[in-house]
Amino acid sequence: MALPISDDLRERIIRFYENHDDDTQQNIADEFGVSQSFMEKLLRRWRVTGSSAAWPHAGGRTRTLHNHDVTLQQLVAAQPDATLAELQSRIAEKTKLQVSVPTVCRTLQRLRLVRKKSRSNPASTNDRK
Numbered sequence: 704m705a706l707p708i709s710d711d712l713r714e715r716i717i718r719f720y721e722n723h724d725d726d727t728q729q730n731i732a733d734e735f736g737v738s739q740s741f742m743e744k745l746l747r748r749w750r751v752t753g754s755s756a757a758w759p760h761a762g763g764r765t766r767t768l769h770n771h772d773v774t775l776q777q778l779v780a781a782q783p784d785a786t787l788a789e790l791q792s793r794i795a796e797k798t799k800l801q802v803s804v805p806t807v808c809r810t811l812q813r814l815r816l817v818r819k820k821s822r823s824n825p826a827s828t829n830d831r832k
Contacts (some may be wrong), residue, residue, distance in 0.1 A: 708737065713745060713755040720746065767802050768810045774798060775810055783819045787811075 716735050723731070732742040749755050768775065771794065778785065778793050785793070787804045790811075795801055811818070 707757055708741070710756050713757070716742070716745060717749055717755050766810070767800065767806055768794070768798075771798050771800070772810070772814060775807075776814065776816060779811070779816045779818060783817075785818065 712735065716731065716737070719734070720726075720728075720731055726734075728742045728746070729739055732739050745755060774797055775790070775794065778790055778797075782789075787807050791802060791804050791807050794807065
């Protein structure tokens with residue numbers, strides 16, 4: 704993923720472009736180490752809006768369980784030793800949302816909810832060697 708180009712560099716490119724009318728966009732792009740397509744977009748934005756600043760971050764996808772944090776907290780509080788698959792099925796029953804086990808895991812991590820094994824469960828019979 705490419706790093707965003709600073710506003711300072713954007714302004715220097717625009718100033719250079721204004722002072723060197725005879726240079727091509729490609730030469731200016733090479734001079735500053737940016738792509739031709741970036742130059743085209745930067746100059747178009749500058750001509751239309753008068754600004755060379757980057758667009759603000761547009762956000763991203765909304766989390767699937769973004770409105771159901773309390774529900775998940777209640778489910779974990781009711782049964783702290785529930786497996787991720789059990790929580791997944793209980794979420795489906797309560798919210799009618801079908802989410803993946805990794806989604807449940809990420810939401811638990813984001814909420815910093817720790818699932819604890821019950822002391823009443825029998826010890827594992829797997830022999831470790």
